[in-house]
Amino acid sequence: MVTSVSDWSQAMIAHVWSDQNDNNFLMSDPVSCVAGSTVQCVGYNDFAHFTWLGGTRGTTAVFASPNLGTWKCIEHHVKLNDASQSNGVSEFWIDDHLEVSRTGLNFVGSYSAFGINAIFFENYINNGSPQAQSRYWDNIVVSTQRVGCNPSTSLPPPTNLRVN
Numbered sequence: 001m002v003t004s005v006s007d008w009s010q011a012m013i014a015h016v017w018s019d020q021n022d023n024n025f026l027m028s029d030p031v032s033c034v035a036g037s038t039v040q041c042v043g044y045n046d047f048a049h050f051t052w053l054g055g056t057r058g059t060t061a062v063f064a065s066p067n068l069g070t071w072k073c074i075e076h077h078v079k080l081n082d083a084s085q086s087n088g089v090s091e092f093w094i095d096d097h098l099e100v101s102r103t104g105l106n107f108v109g110s111y112s113a114f115g116i117n118a119i120f121f122e123n124y125i126n127n128g129s130p131q132a133q134s135r136y137w138d139n140i141v142v143s144t145q146r147v148g149c150n151p152s153t154s155l156p157p158p159t160n161l162r163v164n
Contacts, residue, residue: 008044009033011114012107014078014090019057023125024064026074028100029055030090030107037110053107058092058099071138073149081105083112096149 015029030053033041040049062072073095081088088105091098119142123135141147 007042008118009039010041010044010046011039011111012080013050014076014107015055016074016076016092018063018125019055022057022061023130024061025057025059026062026092026094026099027055027057028090028092028102030088030102030105032107032109034107034109034111037112039111053105054102056100056102058094060094060097060099062094075147075149077146078116080116081107083108084110093149 010033012033013031015031016026017029019025019027032051032053033039033046033049035051040046040051042049060072061067062074074092075096076092077089079087079089086104086106088107089101089103090105091101091103093099121137121140
């Protein structure tokens with residue numbers, strides 16, 4: 001997400017979230033909040049001013065059997081476009097398998113005042129969860145280059161975890 005002012009107005013968003021048509025899959029769903037050089041979105045998640053750049057679903061059903069209860073390494077790469085060019089990128093991997101690669105994106109038009117300066121990890125289902133469920137996040141890394149997964153490290157899912 002690129003913010004332009006202190007009220008969390010956004011210039012772009014590079015979602016990786018559950019596909020609304022099949023919550024078992026993740027999808028890349030990039031958004032621009034800029035017209036020309038002007039940020040249009042006001043505040044956080046101003047859906048009314050989003051310009052959706054086209055969502056693409058991944059191929060791994062991470063929230064379905066046999067993947068339930070197993071750790072997955074999910075890596076997301078975002079590159080903003082240069083001002084007035086369509087050379088932005090949003091792509092993600094699951095367990096080192098490229099799921100989606102979106103290139104040629106124009107996130108921010110000719111806007112160039114800010115770079116990516118906020119990253120959010122959220123667990124939200126638009127219409128509410130269809131059943132009780134849990135998601136655990138561990139070993140979050142923010143980097144300027146691809147980190148990759150370590151397939152030789154296999155950790156069991158956490159047990160007896162309690163969140164207050």
